[in-house]
Amino acid sequence: MEFAVGFSRWIPSVFVFVFYGLSLALLILVLKKFEVSVAYAIWASLGTALIAVVGVVWFKEPLSIAKIISILLIITGILGLELYD
Numbered sequence: 001m002e003f004a005v006g007f008s009r010w011i012p013s014v015f016v017f018v019f020y021g022l023s024l025a026l027l028i029l030v031l032k033k034f035e036v037s038v039a040y041a042i043w044a045s046l047g048t049a050l051i052a053v054v055g056v057v058w059f060k061e062p063l064s065i066a067k068i069i070s071i072l073l074i075i076t077g078i079l080g081l082e083l084y085d
Contacts, residue, residue, distance in 0.1 A: 004016050023043075023047070027039065027043050030042075030043070038081050041077075041078075041081055042078050042081060042082070045077060046074075046078055048074060049071050049074040049075060049078075052067065052070075052071055053071065
């Protein structure tokens with residue numbers, strides 16, 4: 001989305017919509033196997049963790065101990081939902 005610059009750049013804007021559509025399509029496929037609450041929690045939290053990592057790696061955002069711990073807590077929560085359901 002950052003490359004789309006408020007949807008003023010054509011190609012990055014198309015990629016935003018394509019990847020959002022792909023993400024939702026994959027969520028729908030996952031719903032065939034998982035309960036809605038677990039699937040959505042995993043989808044939302046994993047997306048948040050991945051975007052945080054992309055921000056650090058791709059956009060050179062600062063990495064702090066708090067950010068690392070927060071990402072690890074998100075991943076722990078996902079594992080907890082999956083393993084102890």
